Amino acid sequence: EEDPNTNSPPVATSGPGTKPNQDDNWGETTTAVTGTSEHSLSQEDIVRITKDLEDSVGLDCRRYFTLTLAVILGLLVFLTPLAFLVLPHLLWPEKLQSCGTACEGLFISVAFKLLILLLAVWALFFRPPRAGLPRIFVFRALLAVLVLLFVISYWLFYGVRILDSQDENYQGIVQYAVSLVDALLFIHYLAIVLLELRQLQPSFSLCVTRSTDGETRHYNLGQLSIQRAALAILEHYYCDFSVHNPALLSASKSRAAKHLAGLKVYNVDGEFPAAPAEGPGNNAAAGLAHSQSRAMIAAAARRRDSSHNELYYEEAEHDRRVRKRRARLVVAVEEAFTHIKRMQEEEQKKAPGDVMDPREAAQAIFPSMARALQKYLRTTKQQHCHSMESIQQHLAFCITNNMTPKAFLESYLTPGPTLQYSRDRWLARQWTLISEASVTSGLKDGTVFLLKCVDFSLVVTSKKIPYIQMSEEYIDPKSHKFVLRLQSETSV
Amino acid sequence: MAFVPGQPVTAVVQRIEIKKLRCNDNLILGFSIGGGIDQDPMQNPFSGDKTDKGVYVTRITPGGPADVAGLKMGDKIMQVNGWDMTMMTHDQARKRLTKKKEDVVRLLVTRKSLQDTVNHSKCPYYKNHDNPNEVLK
Numbered sequence: 001e002e003d004p005n006t007n008s009p010p011v012a013t014s015g016p017g018t019k020p021n022q023d024d025n026w027g028e029t030t031t032a033v034t035g036t037s038e039h040s041l042s043q044e045d046i047v048r049i050t051k052d053l054e055d056s057v058g059l060d061c062r063r064y065f066t067l068t069l070a071v072i073l074g075l076l077v078f079l080t081p082l083a084f085l086v087l088p089h090l091l092w093p094e095k096l097q098s099c100g101t102a103c104e105g106l107f108i109s110v111a112f113k114l115l116i117l118l119l120a121v122w123a124l125f126f127r128p129p130r131a132g133l134p135r136i137f138v139f140r141a142l143l144a145v146l147v148l149l150f151v152i153s154y155w156l157f158y159g160v161r162i163l164d165s166q167d168e169n170y171q172g173i174v175q176y177a178v179s180l181v182d183a184l185l186f187i188h189y190l191a192i193v194l195l196e197l198r199q200l201q202p203s204f205s206l207c208v209t210r211s212t213d214g215e216t217r218h219y220n221l222g223q224l225s226i227q228r229a230a231l232a233i234l235e236h237y238y239c240d241f242s243v244h245n246p247a248l249l250s251a252s253k254s255r256a257a258k259h260l261a262g263l264k265v266y267n268v269d270g271e272f273p274a275a276p277a278e279g280p281g282n283n284a285a286a287g288l289a290h291s292q293s294r295a296m297i298a299a300a301a302r303r304r305d306s307s308h309n310e311l312y313y314e315e316a317e318h319d320r321r322v323r324k325r326r327a328r329l330v331v332a333v334e335e336a337f338t339h340i341k342r343m344q345e346e347e348q349k350k351a352p353g354d355v356m357d358p359r360e361a362a363q364a365i366f367p368s369m370a371r372a373l374q375k376y377l378r379t380t381k382q383q384h385c386h387s388m389e390s391i392q393q394h395l396a397f398c399i400t401n402n403m404t405p406k407a408f409l410e411s412y413l414t415p416g417p418t419l420q421y422s423r424d425r426w427l428a429r430q431w432t433l434i435s436e437a438s439v440t441s442g443l444k445d446g447t448v449f450l451l452k453c454v455d456f457s458l459v460v461t462s463k464k465i466p467y468i469q470m471s472e473e474y475i476d477p478k479s480h481k482f483v484l485r486l487q488s489e490t491s492v
Numbered sequence: 493m494a495f496v497p498g499q500p501v502t503a504v505v506q507r508i509e510i511k512k513l514r515c516n517d518n519l520i521l522g523f524s525i526g527g528g529i530d531q532d533p534m535q536n537p538f539s540g541d542k543t544d545k546g547v548y549v550t551r552i553t554p555g556g557p558a559d560v561a562g563l564k565m566g567d568k569i570m571q572v573n574g575w576d577m578t579m580m581t582h583d584q585a586r587k588r589l590t591k592k593k594e595d596v597v598r599l600l601v602t603r604k605s606l607q608d609t610v611n612h613s614k615c616p617y618y619k620n621h622d623n624p625n626e627v628l629k
Binding site: 485486487488489490491492 | 520521523524525526530531532535550551582586589590
């Protein structure tokens, strides 16, 4: 943490023999730590470090817990029909009727249905998890409970009516097992509908705004809970929003600081508002502060502020500078690209002289464009997004794929989506969902929630897509007729 | 001056008698007409209501028979020799006016100033021309 500046004027001693409360030489012996010491940390860095610590510890236990539950449930579901079929043979093999043709046909049916169920469950549930959400996934939990109850009820029935009474009708038992597998397949169908199909039809339009620079996008989502909608939006964020660049905000911050620093309030008549007192005294102090702020606002409105003029000329100058640097950059890159040529197959065999692979070729032509590129990146405040290594890699990639200089430059001229940059430049990894409604409740018209990251936050508002009433009107193709607009004048 | 379907058309009209002038085997009247039920009423510069498809006088030859008879530019022709002109095509109107057998055409024409004159004469003191029943206090 930054220590506050501890300057104060030194106090003069009152006399040679007196011992004052303060040490005489404290003015010289007190060290003042300013904010620009080498080992200082800002508040943001500390928050980032603590979040990284939390990241590695907490949520893994929950993930493993749900994983083990899922595995146990899956084993239970798959082994139950097999158990139903095998147990009679183990427990009362003499009493059992032999399995006829129809019964053996049912074995094939059970086998294939179990195989289909296995593939379907693998396709739907055994996918790498996309994210760790704050609350449980309600539909999945409900489905798990449903499956568990279902299997338990089947076991109860089996235990009471078949195991206890040792039923000899083996075909009936096999049909019972087949009905279990059929019902499981239907539950899987229900799972597909609830988990995958229901949210496909778009019913809400979500407006996502980044709080720092106001970049806004709109997405259409179906009926989802707030946490699933937040997840969908974050996945879109990485692909669509341009990378967050804190260097672009410094201009407006400095302007804001100048506005605040312009006016100072001096209280000429009346006491200084001391530490907040109780009761009515507090109100007086609050009223004084209130009137002070109002006076500041009025004075700021009245003063003839020329900062808009400065902004206009500054922006015009900046645009001109950027365009000039860009022109130099484009020319330098085009010239650099003319220095290398792709060698054809036949030439490769003939002249094995000064042959380079893409990386060496990139390294060879990079110096001629490096300076122009670096100057351009500095002017557009993007220099921290690209390292020299990454630029050379990109250049080698472009050379390998026969891309033109314009294609190479495209990723530097415009800031691309966050995914395009390397992980450590994202500045957006750990997200917190802030919502007034419960995060497992569904989206409604007018739902607002925040996705907060360390440096910025995304404000999300949802609006319902309106119900569309469409009517039809039939037009006969022969009904399209036209006349000329006449205005003749005849002399008589 | 445009008609309301189903209601009789009322207008203050002036009777104008034009003697046709013989000019090289042609009988000319000395004015031009525009308008008609087959024409575009929006382009009529003289009509008050731009849906009026009546026949209007668009030009008067100065010194010609129509000018002498007192026909003015912008007049709407209501009748020619007893034949109604308010529901005529342009060509039918032209034919009615240029019958070779007739030397004289008697027109009934209307213009806005006629209505104003009537209002004026009805009540000398009135507040606005549109409502002659209101008396200026």
